[in-house]
Amino acid sequence: MNSLPLPRRRALPLQTEISPLHRSIVMFAIALGGFGIGTTEFVSMGLLPLIAADFQMTEEEAGRIIAAYALGVVIGAPVITTLTGRIPRRRLLLILMAFFVLGNALSMLAPSYGLLILARFIAGFPHGAYFSVSGLCAASMAPAGQRGRALALVGIGFSAATIGGVPLAQWLGQVVHWKAAYGVVVTAGVLTLLALWFFMPHMTEMKSTSPATELGALARSQVWLTLAIGTVGFGGMFAVYTYIGWTMTDPTRAAMSASLIPFVLAAYGAGGLVGNLFGGHLADRNLELGIGFVLSCIAITLVCFYYLSAWVAGGMVLFALLGLFGSALVPQLQIRLMDVAGDAQTLAAALNHSALNMANAAGAAVGGALIASGLSYASPALAGAAMAGAALLVWWAAVTTRAKTRAHTL
Template sequence: MSAQTPLHEFSKFKVLLIELALAMGGFGIGTGEFAIMGLMPNLSSDLGVSEPEVGHLISAYALGVVVGAPLLAILGARLFRRHLLILLMAFYALGNIASALAPGYDSLMLFRFIAGLPHGAYFGVAALVAASLVPANQRAKAVSRVMMGLTLALLIGNPLATVLGQSLNWRYAYLFVGGIAALTAVLVFFFLPLNRDEPRNRPLHEVRAFRGAQLWYALAIGAIGFAGMFCVFSYLAPTLLNVTGVDPFWIPIALAVFGLGGFVGNILGGWLFDRLQFRSVGLLLIWAIGMLMLFPLATGSVWSLLLICFLVAQMSALGPALQTRLMDVANEAQTLAAASHHAAFNVANALGPWLGGMAITAGLGWQSTGYVGAAMAAAGLGIFMMAWRNENGAQLVAEPD
């Protein structure tokens, strides 16, 4: 069985089962990553810390992704993808169960860091598996279907975890995530066959191949440009309570609307990249700047806030677009580049709450996160323009007179 063209080996139903198993992992990871945002007031009260300090727990998880994505991708380069996916999901289950049992703020900070370690490597390997199941011109859509689990986490998992945490205790949200991760490991074991012919690489070979300006441009766009969405999303719950002035009942509703926007954006991103290629990234960043600038103006009414949440969340379209872009420019460092994509997005997940928290602490108000986010998206657009000029300039030099 060929690792590059297994489309001829598997039925559509078999491919669907594999994508379902991989997407389940994305659902668990997305719920684990974002649950804290809906439960920020609960954790603040229970742990006796401020809400910006709870934001540091988000940054700790994101730092775990940044450290773990390249490290585990390199260490796992010689493993079969099936085995690596199962190990990563087992690791994720343990990290979240430990988070649920953490006795205090400092230990929870450590366990959130540990839980973040397998995040990027899982998504990177899952994206490579998904892309190998379809023809080359359908890769972005295949990646978006697997990433759909992440957007469904925003739509269903995160609101469900919020309700669970509000009605019982925030610890049950992480137990829920640990169970999803364990289920994913079982599904991958049963649905994804072991392919002994798939290409494997030596760890040092992956590192040596991990170079090239376009690869680093793509990672920088994700790390900086996508921070705008996290800047708003991380403080959505306290913005609803302190600015819009609504009952906590509205928090899971707003999170579900945000998730619906991410779901639509994820599908849009795969579709758009398959048609426009790298140009789609620039268009998505321009859209993001406009929507983030509108966010502070929409916080006065719950209905306008729900609408802008849906529109801002469509920044998720950058996910499959940049993931596929990295596959195009990574050459022989496919596993490391695919995992590093999620490390870059979690730099954004750390940078967004940090910069937003600075603006809030400085007295600029909860709604100032929209302006800070727009500035980050604009910086991402600037990096995109540098990448575009670099690529097209190189093509002109390469063309004969």
């Protein structure tokens, strides 16, 4: 008896054969992965008290869960992108998202503190590489002159996570169990895997690279200057973000009810959603001036936040603006790294996410040191403004040296 033939999946097209509608679907699938990554990165912060109580640990020990994820990002981004240059980009995205699902599934099922630490490291490991590879894929598929907009579109998922994904996961974690929050992330990851499997085209226009080629990015001064802009400039934003709950509920200043803090975070997320698109527009118009403009706006916003966050409305509006200008910086730095990294674009783009996570740690450390010294909870804003000013100096050095190099090669 002859067996029935098994159904076969229709052959996937090449990236040069897809329609604008197909390209939009792929962009959405990539953004969905960013939504899951953004949710898992930020929701853990709000779940720490529940996790600490469940495993009977101190706040300091619980905080290592955040550090484990960040360590996974910082290590995973350069390691993965350096060693996987010969793997087709579509296949690599599927592997990275599968690894992400595994890490968050282990987080949901972890029976002990030690295994949870390991699970969070695994979940963070593909973070930077996913954004790097997916961003380069989006830029490669984009029509001429629209790379910035393409990167902004796929970055919407991460911004949207701060508005919808994090509050939803946070609510489930409080009402059901903290592990349910990671279930939301696993669901987003599985849906991303399915969408990429069925719609991601073969990225035939993206050349394979070797570890030696990717490591060549480290020999380019413009790559290091661009990474420094992100590390220093973003550090100022995180100096405020980390302590926003204490700042807005300080009884000597805004005295906001703690129950309203989710609305403050949502305001930041809404600003980030707009800022991501704005940054993509600036990148396509004038990349270098766009970076300088956004850094200036971050510095001004932080100074205003220091003085006006004593009022609830002032603090929320300025925090939303901080989300807008901070998010606008990301696609611009990503595009700049693509332009200055030569053939080592994957590693350079991944290092951007390592730099942003180092900015997270540096900003939190600077802000914490100021508060511990007896200064107000608003004081990190002034330190953040100084960091944004320092990033402007780095930006100026990067722009001028690049212009001189171009002049010599003409």
